[in-house]
Each structure stands twice: as structure tokens, then as C-alpha cells.
Amino acid sequence: MFTIQTLNNISRNGLERLPDKLYKVANDVAAPDAILVRSADMHALAIAPSVKAIARAGAGTNNIPVAALSARGVPVFNAPGANANAVKELVVAGMLLAARNLPGALAFVHELPASEDLHAKVEAEKKRFVGSELAGKTLGVVGLGAIGVKVANAAHALGMRVIGFDPHMTIDGAWQLSSDVARAGSLNELYAASDYLTFHVPLNDKTRGVFGDKALELVRPGVVVLNFSREGIVDAQALRRGLAEKRIGRYVCDFPDADLQGDARVIALPHLGASTAEAEENCAYMVVDQLRDFLEHGNVRHSVNFPETRMGRTGSARICIANSNRPNMIGQLSHVLGEAGVNIAQMHNASRGDLAYSLIDVDSPVPAALASSIAAIDGILSVRVIED
Secondary structure, three states, X not given: OEEEEEOOOOOHHHHOOOOOOOEEEEOOOOOOOEEEEOOOOXXXXXXXXXXXXXXXXXXXXXXXXXXXXXXXXOOEEXXXXXXXXXXXXXXXXXXXXXXXXXXXXXXXXXXXXXXXXXXXXXXXXXXXXXXXXXXXXXXXXXXXXXXXXXXXXXXXXXOOEEEEEOOOOOHHHHHHOOOOOXXXXXXXXXXXXXOEEEEOOOOOOOOOOOEOHHHHHHOOOOEEEEEOOOXXXXXXXXXXXXXXXXXXXXXXXXXXXXXXXXXXXXEEOOOXXXXXXXXXXXXXXXXXXXXXXXXXXXXXXXXXXXXXXXOOOOOOEEEEEEEEOOXXXXXXXXXXXXXXXXXXXXXXXXXXXXXXXXXXXXXXXXXXXXXXXXXXXXXXXEEEEEXX
């Protein structure tokens, strides 16, 4: 039986995909086999040696110490695309909020006292909230992953001209993207051409502050900047300067900033991107299925640190090995198995950057001594044996 620790409330329907005969799920576990998490910060958490995998019911993994877990040979799973529709709809809502001055209009009506001349006051003041239409405007989309593609397609359906930039776009993403979405040759080209800018990239060293002072010099006056990705994608100082100099007309984001509170040009939402019942269920379904496939069969799907590695089961046992990606690892593994008289029925190895992962099906039971011999090879990060 596997024990799963939950650090946040995970969709009940998702957890029901863990059969009681194989899994025990609890939020207070001393030695869990795996951890399911949503937003809890795990960086200061003492992660038990028993943990074989972490699964995040969402896309971003900034709350998880991925590098430290990689060094232990522990895959970190996420749910890319499971909340894409929810975020797409919120981005479209953000564009409409900005284009039609809806926050100010809503506040105006809310503050009006109930009186007989209510209609007259509304008619007299509504000109204060004249907005613009999205149709005919240009949206620049930075990052054409699962969310960015959906945003681009939705904006095109609303009559917007859409240009995108993503040097690492996948083949699947390209197939799903409307052929009418133009491709920018560079970020600078995209910044200069856009009336609206939206960001859909992970936060890392390359993307931190990707909208900064240089971008500010290129954008059209009054550009609307939307950030439903991560707060650090937009440089804070450049943002404040852009608002002060009216280079940025509106800033719409999912991350309230104390320094921008009260600025009518800032529309800040309380991190609602994936906050729909549907998205929470989709994320839970996806990561629970991935976790089961890994714990029961060793397969790796949608891991942020280890490569995709899947293979149908055969033989008497499966050996799952995470290791540093270096020469002669496969040769050493084959040698150790041969010395133990264990025949390889089938094998699959994949690498990703500095890490590699292997699935080895063998024709006989795997004694503990053999697993220990494999673990002793320099560069091996973790070894797990799954018996049929």
C-alpha cells in the first residue's frame, strides 16, 4: 500500500481515483510515499526520505524545491494545461475590464445612493467611463504553451490581431494555434507592435523581468499589460515608471502589490487564475493519474525535472533508476545486472539536461543486494524495484 500526504485541499473527485485497496491518503503522515500539493510552500519543509515523488495540482512549481529533489532522484510532477481554459477566460476578462473601464464604472454605480434620480445621475456621468473595443486591436502573446495558445486563439476569435513569441514552442502547440496568429521574430518586435501584452511563461532566471526598462522604451503609449503568469515576470520598477510616465495605460494582474494599491490604472485580482471548480478537478485528475502511473509502474509523465519515460510492463520485475546524465551509466547498469545473473527483458532510457531516467524490466526477482549494488554506482540518485 502507498501512503499519500496532502498539503492542501485536493479535489475529492481527483482523490477518488486513488483506490482504497492501494492507497492511504492523509494530511498528517510521518513517512509518505508521495506528496500532493497545490500552493503550500515546501522550501522550508523537511521532506521525508521515504518520499518518491511530488505532484503539484497546477502548472507552476515555484513553491517546490525542485533542484533539491532532483538531487535525490525524486520526480516533481505538474499539470500543464489542466487549468489553461480557466486562465484563458480570466485573461479575456482582464482585457475587457481594462478596455471598457469596468472597475471604475462598477465602483461608481455601487457608491451611488438609492434615490429617485438614480437614472439621471447614471446618464449624466456615464461618459466618464467611455472605453474602447478589443476588435481591431493588436494583442502580443509572450509564451505559446497550453495557456498562451488558448489566449491567442480566443483573442483572434474576438476580432483582435494577434502576434506571438515563443522560441521553444512545441509541435503540439503549433498544431493547436490558429494559422492567423502572426509570429514575432523577437520580443522587441512584439513589444513595439502591441496594444495589449500578455505573458504566459514560467518564472525563471531567463524570464524574470522580461518586461523591463528596455521593453518600456519600445511599447506603444498607453499599452495594456496583463500578467497572469508570475509576479516577477514584469519588473516592478519598470512597471511603476511606465505607469507614472503614462507609457502603460493599464496593468492587469493576478498579484496585488501594496505599492500599487489605490492606483485606478491597476486592476489586481486575488490570484484567481486557476480558481474554478473545473480547473481544480482537472489538475487533480491529471496529477493523480501521473502519480499512480509512477508509483505503480515507474512511468514518468509531465515531470518538470525528469524526462518523459514510459514503457509497457513485461517480465517479473521492473527496476526504476534515476541518475546523473553522464557517459557509461547504461554500461555500468548492464554489467551489474549481468554479474548478478539477471536478464534484461526490455529497457528504456531517456535524458533531460543533467538528469536521466531508466526503466528496466527483468525476467527474475530482484534481490535486495542487487538493488544496493545499483545504488552504489557513482551517479545513481535513486533506485526502486516494482515487483509484479
